[in-house]
Amino acid sequence: MIEGKAHGLGLPASSARIAVRRIPWQVAQQLLLYVFSVDSKGKVTKYSWRELQKVQTP
Numbered sequence: 001m002i003e004g005k006a007h008g009l010g011l012p013a014s015s016a017r018i019a020v021r022r023i024p025w026q027v028a029q030q031l032l033l034y035v036f037s038v039d040s041k042g043k044v045t046k047y048s049w050r051e052l053q054k055v056q057t058p
Contacts, residue, residue: 006032013039016047025052 011019016037023035028049035047 004032006034008034008036010036010038013037016045020047020052020055023052025049025056028052 009019016035019035020037023033026049027033028035033049035052037045037047039045
């Protein structure tokens, strides 16, 4: 288990889609980085490094 402080990046849904594709999942894992996507209705979706890995792995 990785220990340390977690970091989050809150973005509108359109920008979050780009961030999920472009932020390397390995970096997100090392930094304990989460991407939070907020849609126009205010619904928040959290993406961890595991979700980034699924999106980025062919």
